[in-house]
Amino acid sequence: MLGLTLLLGPILLGPGWGGVAGAVPVLEGRVLRYENGSQTVWQRSYPVTLGELSGPLEVDGVTYLGVGPEVYAYTARGRVLGRADLPGTVTSLDASGGVVRVSTGGVGYTERFTLDAGASGPSVQERVVFPPDPAVTGWLLRAAQAVPEAGVQGAANDDPTNPFLLLRLAEQRRKAGDSYAALSTVRRALGTTLPFPAWVQLAARLDTAGYPAAADLALDRARRDAASRGLDPDVPVSRAALSAYGNPSAYLGTLLTQNRLSRAAAWMAYLRELHPRFEGGPALYARYAGILDAQGRAGEAEEWRLFSRSLRPGTLYNLGLGGLSSVRDAARLSTLALLISLGAAWLLLTVRAWRAQGQAIRPLGGRVLSWLRRPLSRARHVAVAYASLSERFLLTLLLAGLVAALGGWQWANLAGAALRTPALNTGTYGGGWGSAGLGDLNLRPGPDSALLGGLAAQLDGDDSVARQIYTAALPDPCALNNLGVISQARGDEAQAREQYRAALSARPDLSAAAFNLGLNPSTPDASFQQTYRPGQPRLCYPDQRSITRAFTGDLTDTLRQPLLNPAQVLTPTLGRSPRLGWALLGAAVLGALLTLSLLLPRTLLTPAQARAPLVRLLTLLLPGTGLMGSPWGGMLLLAWAALLAALTPRTGLIAFEALPRLISGPLQNGLLTALVAIYVLNTVLLLTAEVGHYRHTRSEARANA
Known part of the structure; x- marks a missing residue:
């Protein structure tokens, strides 16, 4: 105390x-x-x-x-x-x-x-930028909570700048029956100067204490203080940062649990205006919309759903952290399905060629020693050499799909790790903590990385450094807009408007440039700028695609890495797994070898070898493998493998947490039904092929007789 x-x-x-x-x-x-x-x-x-x-x-x-x-x-x-x-x-x-x-x-x-x-x-x-550290942002609250109940009056007299002490004093006076003195003390608490995290903490306690109007005023001051410090709705906020900034989402969850919708609306408005892209936002928006639906307020509920969807318009880069987890699990599911289909196809080709292959490589030293003694001759007798051209082509396509799935998995990991980087999820850029974190990242040289560095310098007030960085990033539209902001700050309105026009011409959907030209775009960021930074030009902030490119490049860059820079694929970095890198590199090498195998002449099998009993049994157990010479057989094989992969969560060995609908009871039952249908269809097709083969054999026998 x-x-x-x-x-x-x-x-x-x-x-x-x-x-x-x-x-x-x-x-x-x-x-x-x-x-x-x-x-x-x-x-x-x-x-x-x-x-x-x-x-x-x-x-x-x-x-x-x-x-x-x-x-x-x-x-x-x-x-x-x-x-x-x-x-x-x-x-x-x-x-x-x-x-x-x-x-x-x-x-x-x-x-x-x-x-x-x-x-x-x-x-x-x-400019003071607070790191997402509760030890810093929650200091005033902790100092007030450490005071014993009997010492609150003295502590409030000693430190009248701490509103949490004044609020505790107001509660004591209200319990003593002096409501007027309590209200006066609350007014004194609202008259203090606070950073926005403390305003949010104070608002929650005012709400709990029964002062809703005072809580609304505290939230408004939190928004204004945050806006003055450079926080912006275009910059996402992680759970850790939001927790350090007063944890408004947690308090909002409490209000929703208590069904206090009138108070929840004020806190939803706060999050929507200042932190619309906070981690976990889509789930909270959906929950709030569901509660509104239950209250018969379908119009408001749909408006919140539309707002939530507007934050992530149909692109992989704007799905947010949860969306990238879904992409990752979808890539994992695709990888498993392709591995099953490749394994089934390879097993059938190996069993079918087993006897003929053994006879051919016996003079070379057998199945193992032949690889050591005469590797080139042995490679001529691999299992795919006994497959038809269409079967090899199918295997090549499946391996190409496996490379794409593994690349998507790796990309989702890298992009997710990039978007979860703490320095990029505090609602703003710059400041000592943010700049130090940004400097530790291995960013790819280019306009996207330059935009991050330029924004950090510009927000911290170093326009000369920012101008140099932005100039190096030209003709990036975001950099052009922000150069216009610097020109406007210097009083060069003509040059600023020219730069805004150039930015909008290069990217017609750039709302920052449209706002600066006075076109009044109806976007949340423009409304925020007009309300909380009136008269100031709007900066352009990088979207999630730009941030992802600064770290990993596009998905095509990830897929090209095994060919252009194999060592980088195996280097462990933020979000990159060496084991997944080895798998991606191995799949790419196998794909290249299979592509070369298309040039090998086919070694024909005798009818007895091609239609051995074990081979025919495998074609029944592995749907589509007996018809790989036909495009329909490949589709059947891939559909069977996909269904089998989707049913693996039932075993408990593999889980796809980001795909909750996959493990739902009705869907799983539907998948089982489809799997049975695949087996029935495969059996019918095989029987049809057997009948056709039998007729063809009889006709040949009659012709020979």
Whole structure:
């Protein structure tokens, strides 16, 4: 608890006193004293739970002390003048340059800020970007919660800048029956200056305490503070970041569980305006729409569903984290189906050629030694050499499909890991934590990577660096738009409008350029800009496709890697599995070998070898394998393998968590029915082929007779 002991106050200080000549602040352990010689004018103690202390520093009669991620300013009388909220633990305070400079530390980076000592307390001149660290964003709440119930009044007097202490005091006064004093204290809490994560935390507690109007006001101030710090609805927010920013989605879930729809609407509006692309958003939007449907509000429910769909227009890149998980599991399912079909086809070809192959390679040393003694001659007698051209072509197509499925699986892993990168999921770019995280990423050179770096510099106020980066990224439309924003900030309106027009001409759906040209696009980001950043031009932020290209390139780049850069396929990086890389490389090599096998002349089998009893039994057990010479046989084989792969979750050995409909009872029953139908159809086709073969044999026998 922050404790204040004013010693000798009225006697030594007197009316109008501003300080004591020779008095200095001294920090001993966790106690800050303002001493005048041997006399202590005032002192405060700081529990260990508040974090590290830095300072003190006295400038113009004001004492600055770093407490965790905060810098408190005290007057010579010991009164709190104000508080500066910083993005990390304060490590040093310095006034050697004539201004108060604050250093904050993080893992692998350090930030420096300048404090402006105003009449209402210190303020940070530079942009402050809060990392998704609850130790930083939840410091004020934790400091208030650490105060015992009996000490709330004193702590609120000592630190009137902490609204959570004032709210606890208001609850005490309301319980004591003094509603007027409680409401007055709530107004004092709303009169403080806070960063947006603290406003969200305060809003939730005001809501719980029964002050809905005050909670709405806190949410509005949270939106405005977040907008001023560069947060934007076009930038996604992860669960971890949203939790550090007050965890509004969790509180909203509580409201929905309690069926408090009137309050839930206010929190849904907050998320929709500021964080529409938060992780888990589609599920929460669907849940809210379902509740509205149950309340008979079908129109509102459909409007929320339309809004949710508008955030991910039909492309793989805009499906979000959950969507990429679905793509990954769909690729896994396709891979399994293709492996089953390839295995079945290879098994039949091997069994069918077994006897003839053994006779041919016996002079070469047998099935194993022949590969060591005469590998080229042995390769002439592989199982596919006894297959027809159409059968080899089918195997080649299946292997090409396997390469595409494995590439899609690898791409989904890489793209998902890229989109889950913490530095890209905080609602904004830049700041010490974000820039350090962005610098650690292995981005591909190009306009997409340049756009990320340019945005980080521009949002942090370094327009000269941003202009250099954007110029290197031209003619990217996003970079053109953001160069126009820099030109407009310099007062060059003509050049800015020219750059906006060029950006819109290159990409007609670029809402940022349309907004800057005054075309008023009806998009959520444009509405946000007009409401919370009035009069300011809109920046263009990278979409998920651009971010994915900055990390992994397009899907075609992933598929080309086994040919262009095999070593990179096997290099473990963010989202890349070496085992999957080996599988992709192996499938590509096998596909190339099978393509070459199309040039091999076919070694014919005798009718007895081609129609051995075991071969005919396998054609019954493995649908489609007996008809691989026909396109319909290949389709039957692939359909059977796909059904078998889709039914594997019933065994419990393989799971496709991102495809929940696949394991639903009705669908599984339908798949079983389709599998039985495949076997029946395969049997009918084989019997038809047998009858045709029998007739053909009889006609030949009659002709020979």
